[in-house]
Amino acid sequence: MSPSEPMLSVRKVETYYGKIVALRGVDVDVYPGEIVTLIGANGAGKSTLMMTICGSPQARSGQIVYDGQDITAMPTHEIIRLGIAQSPEGRRIFPRMTVMENLQMGASLVADEHFDGDLKRIFELFPRLKERAGQRGGTLSGGEQQMLAIARALMGRPKLLLLDEPSLGLAPLIVKQIFEVIKELNRTDGLTVFLVEQNAFHALKLAHRGYVMVNGSITMSGTGAELLKREEVRAAYLEGGRH
Structure with a gap:
């Protein structure tokens, strides 16, 4: 193309x-x-x-x-x-999963060898998510949930x-x-x-x-x-x- x-x-x-x-x-x-x-x-x-x-x-x-x-x-x-990856209206993260588990879900279609490098890049873009990596998605603020929704979409390498x-x-x-x-x-x-x-x-x-x-x-x-x-x-x- x-x-x-x-x-x-x-x-x-x-x-x-x-x-x-x-x-x-x-x-x-x-x-x-x-x-x-x-x-x-x-x-x-x-x-x-x-x-x-x-x-x-x-x-x-x-x-x-x-x-x-x-x-x-x-x-x-x-x-x-x-x-194609979508970060939908209303965020729709997995509230019971941790930030890290949400990101792993986003990466599920991508080869494993990319995960560490992609995660490093995500944490550079969204330092707050690194701080919250072990926290459940549902306990994040609205802004943090939006960051997570975008980050999860990006982990699929769209x-x-x-x-x-x-x-x-x-x-x-x-x-x-x-x-x-x-x-x-x-x-x-x-x-x-x-x-x-x-x-x-x-x-x-x-x-x-x-x-x-x-x-x-x-x-x-x-x-x-x-x-x-x-x-x-x-x-x-x-x-x-x-x-």
Whole structure:
């Protein structure tokens, strides 16, 4: 796959919950080495797109191609094996397992010889997790749980990381730390990131490109800088909103 071809290509995707249309003909591209963000109001369909890419629910129509392969009708476990990892909304760590056990679960698809090196890298990115290695996930703070959710996804050595609302409910300082880690992973490791975020200001500052979703449809796209300047974006997502 050349850099001129999308790593992830979503074309005319429609997803339903029963008879309710959640996604309406969505088109999105993510190229290798990019950070792409999807912003929109709560309930716009952002998380549904993330879950549809991962095969649950599956798209009713349209096509999703990852790394040159059609994954539209693939089961989730096969999609994950191709190198896509998701840090889902609401974190969904294993609360009864320790931090270390959560990280081991994340690494379960990867050859054992990578584990020590990957763990060292994770602890450099998230020193707090090193301090909490023996602690149960459910006893961590919200910010620490979010760090653990991202770290667990990274232990699977993904080529594409899907991040769903990483800043949700967190203090501004923790949000800043998490966004700095995403930037670092992209810059030094070349990790490709598709980020769903309600915090439009942080997300668009971080992203190379962005999309705006309204009621299950993509209504705008452009570079992060372009979208930050757009009056419609500023009025809907920035002015007086969450910065």
